Amino acid sequence: MRPENYQAVNHPPSHEFELNFGPNHPGIEGNFALKVKLQGDIVVEARTDAGYLHRGFEKLMEDRLWIQNIALVPRICVPDPVPMEVCYSLAVEDLANIEVPERAQWIRVLQLELSRIAAHLFFFGGHAATTGMYTPMYWGVADRDLLLDLFEELTGGRIYSIYNLPGGVRQDVPEGFLQRVSDTLDYIDGRLKDYDNLFFTNQIFVKRARGVGTINQQQALDWSVTGPNLRACGLEFDVRRDDPYLIYPQLDFDIPTEQAGDALARTLVRRLEMVESIRIIRQVIKALPDIKGPLRTPIPNPLAWRVPAGESYARVESSKGEVAYYVVSNGGEKPYRVHIRGPSAMHAVQVLEKLAVGSRLEDIAQTIFSLDACPPEVDR
Amino acid sequence: MNETFLTITEVIMMPIVAFIIGLFMVLMMRKLAARIQRRIGPGVFQPLYDIVKLYGKQTQISHGLIHDIGIIMAVGGYVAAVTLLPVPGMNGIADKGGIITLTYLLMVPSLGLALGVGQCANPNGSIGISRALTSMLAYDIPFIIVIFGVATHFSSTSLVSIIAAQQVGGFGTWGISEMPLLALAGLFALHASLGKHPFEIYVAPAEIATGPMVEMGGKFLGGLFVMQSFQLYAASVLYVSLFLGGGENWVTFLLKCFAVLIIPFAIAYLFPRYRTEDLVRLMWKWPVMLALLGIAFVMN
């Protein structure tokens, strides 16, 4: 099976030429491809090409136990894996009618928000690098590493924690952990000023990002844009507040929005979200010591656990947008069907194809990165 | 005869010296970047290792003869150009060319590179070259005004006499203290000619996958690395010769050369790159304005 043909053909007299962005290209996020046809430096046609990271998760999950799948799901979005675990757990808990202990819920929120900050730091780095600015990338990734250290301490894994199980979380926070989280947050809070100077208010960056890949509100709704990308268009929608899960209703946080809907607005929204996440985590740090109780609702022998037949649709707000799991059980030891709705599936395919057409070659990479698409969510 | 022999010796020596200094300039650039990015950065001989490794590659993929010739021209053009740049004790053929010749000789490597990249039939490369030529058009205009101002001020186009004129009265007669506006405009042009951020439009990895370098591997890329060290050397020595009084001796000369480069390097890692037209707009606005003002002062 040959991927392409080498049989020479006559090219029609045309002024267009093709460029492949990816899969091996610094202008594309991860293993993903965008084929563009250009006239001069204006894109006249854009086609995404996905599947480079396809592992058939949904098929694999049908073949594994309910509990085994916990190890599988974080791999669907590598930069921000925690929402995947939580969302799957929420769906299964909903199916099995398990009540999650309150303390576990607070810890989940702590982990979710830490993961959001880490993902956003990673995003800034990538976005800065598309404009040729590597210093924020070096700083951002290094600062993210401090958060990964926290993950490691809490869960044992830097990236994939496999920490959230249906019913609760795996273990309690270690001693002194909350203090260390607090210190790290102080550090990152302090660093944000540097990032502002270096990156967010950098005149050249602002000039380059303004007006790139603009989505208006109607388009955003029509194209099912979610998450920060939606909020960058001035629409104040957030699954955490509109379709609340865990203990988010008890927390006090704002939903930052921007009006412009362009790459700059999308970046700034994420910048503001980091502050909100820090706020949330501070509340968790304050409240968590007073919340006692078990960490898990015990489930029957996990290796022979039959979840009652039914279906459940769970949604979680990840750093990319709305993550949703549609889980169907036929009462067996394994899920009958799991459908994963990654937010990037919308952003990286339909939205990107539409935004790319008519844009400049200079701005393609920026458009891709500002949407903060995560290709494995497309491919699954 | 003796004079010719001496000149030939200098012509052989100067590229070697330039290459060694250039390697250290590359090292300084990478170290400075690392420091700004809170890293340690490469070891002292890293630039040399890179070049030796690239030349030592076993398979060398070429897209044709012009691809080869392009790299030869790119390296050779710089080897020739540095012999026109007087350094302490060695004038080379500086009195046989002058700045105008040097300016145009410095275009030979770009042309060679452009030809080589063109042969690769990769649009990334071609776009890179089109951007490189555009940025050349952008920064050469202020640069050429600066050259005009300096040549008028010293009423000579020969670098040897320009340097000699500057060294007469120490700092007071340096180009930078007599023509500060031109020196500033020249610094802009120098920065842009190095192709560092925010003027790095033609490498632009995220846009055109390092542009001209995209099909260059092995000794082709090695040639580009050699070229880069020559480029840094040529740019800084030219600036030092025009504005900082050239080199009285090797110590001050090297100090000046490296000091000149610190400014663009320190700026480079704090900014993203411009769009092409923004670069042209910037270069045609501020440096040109400064340089024209400078000329107005020089000519009165």
Next chain:
Amino acid sequence: MKKSDLDKVKIKQIPAQKRTNPFANVFDEFVGFCRSRSMFMLHYCTGCGAIELPPAMTSRFDMERLGIQPMVSPRQADILLITGYVSIKTLKRVILTYEQMAAPKYVIGICSCTVNGGMYWQSYATAKKLDEYFPVDLYIAGCMPRPEAVIEGLQQLMQKIKANEANSWKQYYKNYDYFLGNQQHLFGNNWQTPTDVIGEAETYQLAGPNTLGEHTKILQSVQTPLKPLEMKL
């Protein structure tokens, strides 16, 4: 073609060769040292392990102090880091990329998936054993290996290169038939990359007895000739 036939082909380590001229030896050692101290890795995130490369590259672990830099196009790169599982679609690109890289080239399989399929062993979409399709110098196991492990692995590779032992790329030329056979088994018989591996092997005297075989015959029978455009007068 049967798989069992393929398995029979044994791949021998190619021993480090020394030249008779002592100066040439010193020169070779110097070049080898430079190779080990300057490794350009390809900027290609094939799988999820790539998430640990930015930390390894950036301020905290700083690969550049070891002379390791990311590079964009395969022509410029020395190391191909296979960061995790490779789906079949990616595998084709990886093979193309590998063939486009200039030798000496080194492959590091990062993450358990590259060794034996890892946790996707059941998946219809991912390739399982990476070294069936092209030679791998080094595996770094883990899911996913930490940046320290990645750097440790790279340092091991540096030692191997310095000792002139990292010669797996020669195997690709010498046993091209075997690797091509495995590729054909997975991709079908009309699989062809635009690169001319056999021609390269002949140009650089890297061809061995196993370079050509039944699989290359299949290739030559189906391939569209992609000869370089030579200058004609």
Next chain:
Amino acid sequence: MSIAHSQNLNVLLQEIEGIQLTFHNPRRLRADIAAEALPALLALLRGRASYVHLSAISCVDWIDDNQFELVYHLWSYETSVLISAHIRVPRDPGIYLSVFDIYTPAAFFERDIHEMFGLYFEGSPDMSKFILTEWNGPPPMRKDFDSEKWVMETFSWQQYHPDWLQELEQQGGGIVSTPESIRAGNRPMENKS
């Protein structure tokens, strides 16, 4: 709020014939309707009931019933209720209508379902391969496609037999389960117990 609203919604939804509504919880409403009525329902929800957000289209292969179940998850930002509209279409010939003209994002999900399940959507803008461009087998998400069997036929495995491991195995240690034994249904834990 959602309860009050759901009264209005109920009235509205009664316009669709044969609709069955079940509240799973206050924010999850399940609607079972006939396949023919779905476009009308979606048009109604989008046009008159602020359900602008198509969260996902899921497909479930009920191989025993020889049917595909399609689930359209719709979300209203105003009422904060997620309606999951369930329809069933026969597995053969596996053709259904596209709702691309009502919800733009449907194009992606329909393309994905076509690729993974082989269910064709008439009127969808692009039904060409997307993720599985280099896959020649049957649609892999169908229940009758055995991924593991295919893998066993296609791939070979790394030999894990260092000497020390062989010694351990002779003593009855090491990994006692193989992919084959797992496929046969005996899991390692159960083996031990």
Next chain:
Amino acid sequence: MNTLDALLLISLLTALASGLGQGHRLIGWITALLFSLQFVAIMVMGSLGYGGAVVEASISLSIFGHPVSWRFDGLSWFFALITIGAALASSIFAAGSWAEDYRKHGGKPGLLQFAIALNVFTMLLLLASGDLLTLFIGWELASWSSLLLMMVAGGKAKNFALRYIVYATGGAMAVLAGLGIIFQLTGSFAYADLAAIAPSLSTLQIVSLSILFVFGFGIKLGLMPFHLWQADAYAETPGPGAAFLGAISSRMALFAIAVVLVQLIGLVKLINIEIPFTFLSFRDLLLWVAALTIIFTTFTALRQNDARRLLAWHGIGQGGYMLIGILLLDPLGSAGGLMHIFNYATYQAALFLAVSAVIYRTKTADLNQLGGLVTRMPLTFLVMLIGIIGLAGIPPMNGFVSKWLIYRSLIVEGMPLLFIATVIGTLGTILSVYKLIHNTFLGQLRLEHEQIREVPWSMLLPMLVLSTVVFVTGFMPGLVLDWVVAAQAALGIPQVAHHLGGIESAHGSLDMIWISGVLFSGFGIGALLFYSGNKTKHVHQLDNYAGGHFLTADTRYHYTNNFYAGLMHYIGSWYRNSFQWLESSLVSVVSLLSGFTQILFHSFHPALFLLITATLSLYFFAG
């Protein structure tokens, strides 16, 4: 019978032979042979190029009682050498396979040869003019014979040629009017008489004379507002004809300007005339017209998508350099201007021939439909490479030397803005010539061009000889500078101090032998370094980086259209706003005028019409 007689006679013979024997198969070669005889004749007169005595033709006539005579001096010889050289190259190119191909496609190669021969003859007459009357006669003959050359192709070319002749007629009127004024003042057409009264002319007279002559001759040169006819007319002429036209034809205007304005009236006077309300002198105005010609046409060339038009537009711009050089009047600048005529002719002819060779093989000059030809036509590529390096004025080719002289002179004269303008022109040239060579020879080879081969030797020979000249005179500019000095002497300008390698001066000199030597040893070192690496393996174009993707044969992977897209985002709007406005307004004015003239032209007998106009203008200026 002296050598000048012989030269003119052979030239006439060439024209007659090629005119009479048009249908003959071998007429191309016969013409080429006769051209080489002319070349020998001009070489025999070689002493002129080294300051030899003026050669007078033995024939002299008397028209209306005014003696007319022909003679050759250093300047005429210099121009004649270029003319005959260009004609010889074009003629050889057009003689062999090109002619057969051209005939097969319905062209008349014999007619083309005849047109070239006629052009050469009339231009020689012009160059040999010994007084103003012969100058005018020669001028008119040359104009009309170039019309013939432009019309050879027929079709669209006819329209462009007609556009040209409308302009040219206008120019001729102006020249005639100028002559009328001079005749009124001196009562004769002799050079000496004009030179004698020149110091006593009033400012108004000088200004009106200069305007008339610069306008009259400048139209042929393609000076700024009157440049629109040239590119189209030249580009549509069949290849070798275009090479000849592009190389030398419009330079006749420079000859005329040099003779009348510089030699006779005296440029110093123009410098002393201030234009009211500005800081400019009258000469500065002319310099600025030339500078704007350089910039506008060069950047128009940047936008062209047709190789021939791109070159033709550059031809106009390069004329600006020569005019600037000559008008600068100091030894360096005028030497640069004069030398640029020679240099330009060599590489422009080479470039036009190379483009013709590409057209001969591919049947298209559309830069969007070519590419990758370097592997198929390497020698043509080499010719074009040398040509574009010359055209862009980069060392070591000859274009650099003449431009260097002009820059140097502008620095010495203290003219920063003009200096910047010329450099902007050069930079624009670099951009557009790279586009030319990239889109034609580099990049992806199209399938329909897979099988083409290098052009035959009859076509390669003139190209290679021309590019050798480009290189050798760049390496040893002293060869040409000798002739330039003779021409300067003939014009009465101070002569430049030079040696074989270039210029010697106290404030910055140029030694091309050293520079080329060092450059080539640099290349040698580069090659040494390069070949110290392992040997290269050539690969197919599809074995290329495409973002890790497989490149397909049906992918168009050649970046050609809107090559400087980034730049155009900035200056593209200037084109739209200013260039196009200028063009459209000029076109409408011209079309109005030409329509008006055409009506007159058609309703009267042409000769009568000319006579009437001439009389009217004579009356107007004299009375």
